[in-house]
Amino acid sequence: MARAREAKRHSYDEEDALPDGAPPSISAADVGPLADMVGYALRRAQLAVFDRVIKEFAALDLRPAQFSTLALLKHRPGLKQSEAAAALGIQRANFVALFDLLEARGLAERRPYARDRRSHALHLTPAGERLVARAQEIEAAHERKLEQILGSDGRAQLLVLLRQLAERL
Amino acid sequence: MARAREAKRHSYDEEDALPDGAPPSISAADVGPLADMVGYALRRAQLAVFDRVIKEFAALDLRPAQFSTLALLKHRPGLKQSEAAAALGIQRANFVALFDLLEARGLAERRPYARDRRSHALHLTPAGERLVARAQEIEAAHERKLEQILGSDGRAQLLVLLRQLAERL
């Protein structure tokens, strides 16, 4: 404990009297003006939702980015590798290892791309199709859970607002 | 080769651009069902907002987590280190290096905590007070920009929905 030991002479901290054994009061989560910042609220909400999603996908051994990749290829089979990465907002360099893992697990594959021998056409395997179907069921149940919290209108309105942020910023 | 690409990438640094009616209309990447997932929309929106915030704070050499720490200490001076970390949702182990940096820059400091010699009371320095005031002005301008995109009601409604997600999930 030899860190910031600079012999500061003042030690005024008689503000919060924390009696021993007292339950953690509301003040523990009081972040003041931060609570009114969109960026801060966005980060906290995203972490909460992702924590939940990661746990729900754990049984399938699927990370969010892996699920997104499979779901994208189900929707648009035959995408070029660079197109898939761009659509998901992932650098193409980082997409390589991500897709390598999906391919090693037999969930997706690279096929030759007819018109350009530099490119690969990405496709799900039958096993990939089955896994993404199961994952999307889990996902749908998760969305229903969110609807219980936000209300049906609230969830729909949230999606509109979030898309506006992502697209118009 | 890589030089042209690099110059192209770093070239968009416009801050106050974005006229109200002009739709940037970036890549209309069709991600199918992903677009209707709260988790996916949350991630894309958070990345967009943070990209912007990071650029706007760059002049102050402040990362979002550093700003949050300073803003929290302005609101609740004398917080114990573990309390500050918990309020921000940061592991106490990871908070150490974060606060070390703020202290090394003379923006905040650890003071002895009267009733428990294991703890530190965290405070802003005068320089920290000045910096966080400037950062909060930048932040306020950013919120006004978001309000132009979402509408005043939209921004307020977004905050309500995001807090519900973070607290009730």
Added chain:
DNA sequence: TATTGTTATACTCTATAACTATA
């Protein structure tokens, strides 16, 4: 000369275990 997939690398954030000094 430019682009696609790739490798290598580095940096940030996050998560966990274990140590120390206090309680």
Added chain:
DNA sequence: TATAGTTATAGAGTATAACAATA
């Protein structure tokens, strides 16, 4: 024993540069 701060470390995620094959 338990807790606060700390250290060390490992794992994701992300960003950039460079290279070979191909356009």
